[in-house]
Amino acid sequence: xxxxxTVSAELAARGLADxxxxxxxxxxLYPLVAEHLEFERVGDLGLLYxxxxxxxxxxxxxxxxxxxxxxxxxxxxxxxxxxxxxxDGAVWGRGTLxxxxxxxxxLEAVENLLDEGYVPARDVxxxxxxxxxxxxxxxxxxxDLLHGRGITPWLVxxxxxxxxxxxxxFVRVPSAMVxxxxxxxxxxxLRAVSEGGHASAPPRLTAAGRVGRAVARLFPNPFRARTPLxxxxxxxxxxxxxxxxxRILLRVLAGWPWLTARLFSRMGGEPAALxxxxxxxxxxxxxxxxxxxxxxxxxxxxxxxxxGETVETAVRRVRRAVRDPLVTVEVVEGSxxxxxxxxDDARFAAIRDAVAVAYPDAITAPYLMMAATDSRxxxxxxxxxxxxxxxxxxxxxxxxIHGIDEHVTLDSLERGERFHRALLTGxxxxx
Numbered sequence: 001x002x003x004x005x006t007v008s009a010e011l012a013a014r015g016l017a018d019x020x021x022x023x024x025x026x027x028x029l030y031p032l033v034a035e036h037l038e039f040e041r042v043g044d045l046g047l048l049y050x051x052x053x054x055x056x057x058x059x060x061x062x063x064x065x066x067x068x069x070x071x072x073x074x075x076x077x078x079x080x081x082x083x084x085x086x087x088d089g090a091v092w093g094r095g096t097l098x099x100x101x102x103x104x105x106x107l108e109a110v111e112n113l114l115d116e117g118y119v120p121a122r123d124v125x126x127x128x129x130x131x132x133x134x135x136x137x138x139x140x141x142x143x144d145l146l147h148g149r150g151i152t153p154w155l156v157x158x159x160x161x162x163x164x165x166x167x168x169x170f171v172r173v174p175s176a177m178v179x180x181x182x183x184x185x186x187x188x189x190l191r192a193v194s195e196g197g198h199a200s201a202p203p204r205l206t207a208a209g210r211v212g213r214a215v216a217r218l219f220p221n222p223f224r225a226r227t228p229l230x231x232x233x234x235x236x237x238x239x240x241x242x243x244x245x246x247r248i249l250l251r252v253l254a255g256w257p258w259l260t261a262r263l264f265s266r267m268g269g270e271p272a273a274l275x276x277x278x279x280x281x282x283x284x285x286x287x288x289x290x291x292x293x294x295x296x297x298x299x300x301x302x303x304x305x306x307x308g309e310t311v312e313t314a315v316r317r318v319r320r321a322v323r324d325p326l327v328t329v330e331v332v333e334g335s336x337x338x339x340x341x342x343x344d345d346a347r348f349a350a351i352r353d354a355v356a357v358a359y360p361d362a363i364t365a366p367y368l369m370m371a372a373t374d375s376r377x378x379x380x381x382x383x384x385x386x387x388x389x390x391x392x393x394x395x396x397x398x399x400x401i402h403g404i405d406e407h408v409t410l411d412s413l414e415r416g417e418r419f420h421r422a423l424l425t426g427x428x429x430x431x
Contacts, residue, residue, distance in 0.1 A: 001025065001066070001100045002084035002093035008045075008067035008134040016044060019130050022066050023047055030107050032114040037126070042145055045130030046138035051110065052123055057429035058154035059123035061146075062420070063139065063374055064103035065132035065159070068095040075404050089410055096408040098401045099159045102389035103128060105416030112417070113424060121429040122154065132374045135333060139374030143381075153382050155347045157423075158375035160387020161367060163359050163412075165394065167234075168271065170249060173241045174362040176355040178348070179369030179387030180230045181340035182376060183277075184305030186314050187332040189298050190214045190322065196295040207297040208286045214322040215281050215299050222321040223277035223314075225265040227257035228307040230340050230368040231274050235260070237365035273370045277306045277314060300332070304370055310336045335372065338379035346428060347384040353426055358390055358419035390419035 004018045004025065011019075026047070027034035037049040045067070053059070071081035071094040079085045079092035086092075091101070106126060113120075125146070129138035146153070161177030192210040194203065205213075235254040242250055253260040264271040272278075279301060286297030305314050311334035319329050342348065343366045352364040369387050379385045392412045400406040 001104060002091065002095055003082055005082045005094075006067045006130060007070050008131045009070055011131070011134070019045060019067075022130070026107065030111045032111050033107060036114055037110075042141045043138055046142045047126075047128040047130075048142050048145070049126040049128075050123060051120060051126070053120040053429075055122050055429045057122040058152055059125055060120075060424075060427060061125045061127050061153045061156045061378065062106050063127045063129075063156065063158035064106060065099045065129045065136075065139070065374055066095075066103055067130045067133050068098070068100070069133050069402050071404075071406075077404050079405070079407075081404075081406075086410075090407040091410065091413070092405070092407040094406055096406050097389075097391065097393065097397065098406070099132070099389070101391055101408040101413060102159050102416065105390065105413055106420055108413075108417040109420035109424060113421060118425065120424055121427040124424065125153070127374075129374050136372075136374045136377065140377040143377035147381055153378065154384060154429075155350065156375055156378045156382055156385040157351070158373045158385075158387050159389045160369045160371075160373055160375075162389050162391050162393040162398070163355075163362050163415075164392075164398075167238070167365065167367075169267070170246045171238045171242060173238065174359065175238070176352075176359060176362045176364045176388065176390075177234075177367050178351055178364060179373075180233075180343055180348075180366040181228070181307060182338045182369040182372055182379075182387060183273075183307070184309070184311060184314075184335050184337040185372045186303040186305055186311050186334040188301050188303070188315065188318060189328075189330040189332055190301060191296065191298040191328045191330065192324075192326055193296045194293070197293045199291045199293055202293060207294050210324065210327060211284075211286065211297040211299050214324055214327045215301070217321050217323060218279050218281075218301065218318065221265075221276060221279055222317055223279070223306065223309065225261040225272075225276040226306065226308055227260040227264075227275055228340065228368050230307075230343075230366050231260065231264075232257060233343050234365050234367045237363060241363055270370070273304065274368055275306070277309055278304045278370070304372075305337050307337045307340065307368065335376060338376045338385065339383070340368070341379075341383060341385050345384075348386070350423060350426055350428075351386060351388060354419045354423035355390070357422035358415040359392070390416040
């Protein structure tokens with residue numbers, strides 16, 4: 001799987017060949033899946049499999065994506081990014097964590113259960129998209145297709161959280177972090193124009209200077225910090241597994257959401273991202289020569305919208321922070337935050353029980369996912385959408401996602417298969 005460079009950002013240049021080959025590879029590696037599951041191609045990049053169950057209760061949808069972000073050996077990878085080398089107890093390469101590893105363990109579990117003659121209690125759909133890294137049109141097509149057929153899943157499970165050893169700086173207990181909601185995504189373009197000319201006689205403020213000032217005005221972060229319900233539930237889940245000062249701190253934070261928001265926002269990094277909309281300038285453009293004033297300059301800013309905000313309110317806040325009518329704020333793409341799914345019903349319990357089988361030393365805790373997944377298209381009409389890849393990831397491994405030296409341990413893949421096997425065999429229904 002890793003050896004196929006299914007880079008969706010390069011689709012226009014490279015074509016569909018590797019994506020089509022990936023679909024063929026699934027049939028080759030998992031012949032029982034190909035034989036027993038009904039397959040439907042949705043658009044060019046959507047793969048939908050249906051495993052018929054014993055009963056007619058609402059189905060389960062297991063999701064993953066098989067596209068990856070670009071990778072180049074020139075970035076000093078220890079192992080070539082598209083070789084898929086097995087070394088030192090791990091598989092190395094682009095997509096091993098995001099998201100071909102999580103996709104593989106779903107197929108491993110289903111293939112193994114089919115080999116045993118198992119039939120699930122209810123229908124199970126496998127939804128695999130080939131453009132999640134490019135805003136997820138394939139998954140949206142699959143979600144729309146099922147919705148149009150009147151199918152509302154009982155449970156949707158996609159990538160997201162993982163099993164981590166230190167979920168917070170002051171909490172060090174193995175934790176299966178299950179995303180019960182996710183932040184929205186907003187990409188805006190800040191753009192300014194001015195008269196060009198020779199750089200030897202610049203005006204007081206050039207187009208490039210105006211855009212640069214606009215970006216600078218977005219810092220410090222202009223968005224209010226607030227603690228979502230999922231973060232309060234996360235702290236409550238950690239509380240019984242801590243002691244001493246950490247337990248006292250968690251007890252205070254769980255009871256005082258405003259204090260949590262203030263403390264986390266000051267900590268920066270992942271804790272800050274849990275409680276507020278994040279703002280990240282990612283691309284700057286302007287100018288054609290070193291001594292020529294650009295007639296136009298622009299900046300791309302990526303925001304991850306916290307619960308309580310929308311695309312509309314976030315754009316308004318950006319415009320207020322920029323404070324310059326000569327800088328246009330254009331929405332490139334955007335989607336609102338997903339609703340938070342419950343943590344006190346049978347669906348979350350099913351995930352928790354499967355975690356206990358695969359990772360008996362880990363607790364299961366909800367959290368708000370900071371990135372966007374394909375599952376957001378199901379969250380529009382399904383109340384039980386969760387985001388959890390059943391793989392163990394250290395902080396160093398998580399840093400390799402979209403970075404260099406991405407790898408997954410063989411033991412983690414084996415545990416991931418056990419998780420999905422336990423989840424599928426433990427599903428209620430089927431009467």
